[in-house]
Amino acid sequence: MDFSLNSEQILLKDTVTRFLGAHSPFESLAAARAEPFGWRSGVWQGMVELGLAGLPFAEDDGGFGGGPEEVMIVMEALGAAQPPEPYLTTAILGGTILKSASESARAGLIGQIAEGTLRLAVAWQEAATRWSADEITASAEPSGSGFLLSGRKAFVLDLAGASHVVIAARLGAGLGLFLAAADRLTGRTTGYATPDGRRAGDIDLGGLWLEADALIVAPDEGGEVLSRALDAAAAALACEAVGAMQAALDLTVEYLKTRKQFGVPIGSFQALQHRAADMFVALEQARSMAMRAIMAQSSLPSEASAREIAAAMVQIIDASRYIGQQAVQLHGGIGMTEEYRLGILFRRLTMIGRLFGDRDHFLDRLVAGPSLLERIEP
Amino acid sequence: MDLRLSAEDLAFRDELRAFLRASLPAPLARRLRTGGKASPEELRAWTRTLADRGWSVPHWPVEWGGTGWSPLRQMIFRDEVQQFPAPEPLSFGASMVGPVIYTFGSQAQKERFLPRIARLDDWWCQGFSEPEAGSDLASLRTRAEPAEGGWRITGQKAWTSLGQHANWIFVLARTDRTAKKQNGISFFLVPMDSPGLKLVPTELIDGSHEVNELFFDDVFVPDENVVGELNKGWDYARFLLSNERTGQARVGLAKARLRRIRELAAAPPDGGPAPLDHPAFQRRLAELEVQALALETTLLRIVASGGGEEGEANPVSSILKLRGSELQQATAELLLDVAGPAALVWPYGPGEGAPLWGADAAPTYFNLRKLSIYGGANEIQRTIVARSILGL
Numbered sequence A: 001m002d003f004s005l006n007s008e009q010i011l012l013k014d015t016v017t018r019f020l021g022a023h024s025p026f027e028s029l030a031a032a033r034a035e036p037f038g039w040r041s042g043v044w045q046g047m048v049e050l051g052l053a054g055l056p057f058a059e060d061d062g063g064f065g066g067g068p069e070e071v072m073i074v075m076e077a078l079g080a081a082q083p084p085e086p087y088l089t090t091a092i093l094g095g096t097i098l099k100s101a102s103e104s105a106r107a108g109l110i111g112q113i114a115e116g117t118l119r120l121a122v123a124w125q126e127a128a129t130r131w132s133a134d135e136i137t138a139s140a141e142p143s144g145s146g147f148l149l150s151g152r153k154a155f156v157l158d159l160a161g162a163s164h165v166v167i168a169a170r171l172g173a174g175l176g177l178f179l180a181a182a183d184r185l186t187g188r189t190t191g192y193a194t195p196d197g198r199r200a201g202d203i204d205l206g207g208l209w210l211e212a213d214a215l216i217v218a219p220d221e222g223g224e225v226l227s228r229a230l231d232a233a234a235a236a237l238a239c240e241a242v243g244a245m246q247a248a249l250d251l252t253v254e255y256l257k258t259r260k261q262f263g264v265p266i267g268s269f270q271a272l273q274h275r276a277a278d279m280f281v282a283l284e285q286a287r288s289m290a291m292r293a294i295m296a297q298s299s300l301p302s303e304a305s306a307r308e309i310a311a312a313m314v315q316i317i318d319a320s321r322y323i324g325q326q327a328v329q330l331h332g333g334i335g336m337t338e339e340y341r342l343g344i345l346f347r348r349l350t351m352i353g354r355l356f357g358d359r360d361h362f363l364d365r366l367v368a369g370p371s372l373l374e375r376i377e378p
Numbered sequence B: 001m002d003l004r005l006s007a008e009d010l011a012f013r014d015e016l017r018a019f020l021r022a023s024l025p026a027p028l029a030r031r032l033r034t035g036g037k038a039s040p041e042e043l044r045a046w047t048r049t050l051a052d053r054g055w056s057v058p059h060w061p062v063e064w065g066g067t068g069w070s071p072l073r074q075m076i077f078r079d080e081v082q083q084f085p086a087p088e089p090l091s092f093g094a095s096m097v098g099p100v101i102y103t104f105g106s107q108a109q110k111e112r113f114l115p116r117i118a119r120l121d122d123w124w125c126q127g128f129s130e131p132e133a134g135s136d137l138a139s140l141r142t143r144a145e146p147a148e149g150g151w152r153i154t155g156q157k158a159w160t161s162l163g164q165h166a167n168w169i170f171v172l173a174r175t176d177r178t179a180k181k182q183n184g185i186s187f188f189l190v191p192m193d194s195p196g197l198k199l200v201p202t203e204l205i206d207g208s209h210e211v212n213e214l215f216f217d218d219v220f221v222p223d224e225n226v227v228g229e230l231n232k233g234w235d236y237a238r239f240l241l242s243n244e245r246t247g248q249a250r251v252g253l254a255k256a257r258l259r260r261i262r263e264l265a266a267a268p269p270d271g272g273p274a275p276l277d278h279p280a281f282q283r284r285l286a287e288l289e290v291q292a293l294a295l296e297t298t299l300l301r302i303v304a305s306g307g308g309e310e311g312e313a314n315p316v317s318s319i320l321k322l323r324g325s326e327l328q329q330a331t332a333e334l335l336l337d338v339a340g341p342a343a344l345v346w347p348y349g350p351g352e353g354a355p356l357w358g359a360d361a362a363p364t365y366f367n368l369r370k371l372s373i374y375g376g377a378n379e380i381q382r383t384i385v386a387r388s389i390l391g392l
């Protein structure tokens, strides 16, 4: 049993935090969002040079061999700073799918992620899927030497700046995962901003023809691979939430100490002290569950790990809601303003529970299985 | 005890409904039903429609355009307007400065301002809060110095809602710096185009431009624009804030949102799994319906009991402010839950106006966090309940 970071991990944490502090301070975020893709190629390149993009991949595949704990460290730092660069979608969500692609398909691609030239978006949701891959209706049919796709995809995170898009479509009795270069989708996408200062988009697949080798995960495995990737992304997102909650709590505590009303710091009012204490408790409970989700990924079979991740998300979503709302409340009017650092944290904390599933979605997954307390010991 | 409305009150309610159906322009009605807002021009036109019917300021004294309706009928009216939903009157005029003027103002002020408020010819905004004076409003530092024929105001106001549309502002400023902090404040009426008055917008987290900072640099205000007695402004402000709180129950609005939520949850516009089939969602919806009924009934009890002395601040209004704001926030959160992934579409920025049904959910949720902050933050309301009602 060990919850501590080793010295290399501490170094990683300091490095990422320092990099973001220098290259992506809060004051730079509004301009970043106004960039054509909604993020900055310079900052992305900097993250790549630090080795972050290739971090979660095996060295044999061209990555840097980091594990879930390293992902946790990076995601927490990103959570606190909220840069809009497409790390989660490329390195974790899309990257986990690539890891399961056939060797020939993934050859070179992971190296390109590590080099920063390949940026992935994953088109799995549709307007009516409500976070359930079972509801996917987009489909592919063999056609000539390749496949003809039909249907529409929605809420594709970081679509604007992606160089490649993974598309989930029914194929026969299964779910095929296809990889398409973004230029194949020209004229088929509608982009929009999201409430947390990022971008997403919809894709019209109707009549899109892709070569046979675009199918990177076969239909008999596609559902399983996608759900593993979504779990990995949820676990990473849980860690991002911890970073964002910590930052929101820090800002709030600092504000309680400095803001004066009625001639005294507002932190001297017991009602507010207790609220801040509850925020702290919520954060630590959420952190515990995020750590479990991280450790489960390297120590438990995927089904048990999926349950740990769902459990973590329930706790994370509750805490994100409480801490986000109370941080705004304890700041008073300032907490409502866009030019104050809390705003983006609050908005991200709100959306974190809506990217890969909401509280009910994750609770349903727990309810459907055996008691969580009957954990399979590794 | 009887909760039912009398046959006359029911007929009154039906008359209101028929009027709203016949008079509110259909495109505006549709937009409001789906979470949109009325533009300032639409609000002005609608206020005039109401004024022509004699209903734009029902709670005012009859001689200034009020209806003479019983408090119950006034409440039925507010509730029907909110539930329809139709635009609500601009509170800064109709519910804030209007009552202050007809209660404490001079005859000349009444004649000059009240008719124009009733038709929204004048758009008022509220200049109370300052960067350093929020919850502790009485510590405000904006000061008015005596000048030939009036006063000169200097200082900074913050959070002025909709000030960009306003042509008048009511302002609290310190006129006696030697008195105890509550006793040296006066209540001024100031044209927004006064020389020396500058407005700077503040962007909020929901992407809206709703509030502003206001800078007063030696702004001249004639004596005739001081309301009531000099240095009694704090009493008028407390009276005004108490009215503001009562207005914040807004149960009708919560009911309208809950109905919309139920419809969306039963049949999501894009198809797919219906949240209303989910037991956890059903319970959350039912819980909020219980909350709405409880608040409505509490409001009715306060209305039935006469609701406090005329011209006095009423601590019971704190209950309405507390539960009203929390209910609004909870319904906005449930709307976000119904929207689910559809809430990812942000109505501002690139791809502006992507025509998706969930796009107002997140901005509404973010925006309504303000309800527990302004009008006296909820922490302050709890302190009022504890002190003024429970005697703690």
Ligand SMILES: Cc1cc2nc3c(=O)[nH]c(=O)nc-3n(C[C@H](O)[C@H](O)[C@H](O)COP(=O)(O)OP(=O)(O)OC[C@H]3O[C@@H](n4cnc5c(N)ncnc54)[C@H](O)[C@@H]3O)c2cc1C
Binding pocket: A259, A261, A262, A266, A269, A271, A272, A329, A330, A331, A332, A333, A334, A336, B125, B126, B127, B128, B129, B131, B132, B133, B134, B135, B136, B158, B159, B160, B161, B162, B210, B211, B370, B373, B374, B375, B376, B377, B378, B379, B380, B383
């Ligand atoms: C969207 C919006 C619109 C607004 N519109 C207007 C307007 O049109 N005109 C206008 O004049 N003002 C307006 N306001 C200002 C509003 O009234 C103030 O924000 C409010 O009074 C709180 O003050 P503050 O923001 O300075 O917070 P603070 O007073 O600094 O409070 C910060 C936190 O401390 C808590 N706190 C403070 N004192 C105590 C205490 N004694 N005990 C326990 N907790 C305490 C508060 O509850 C809050 O949680 C608006 C505000 C917002 C957000």
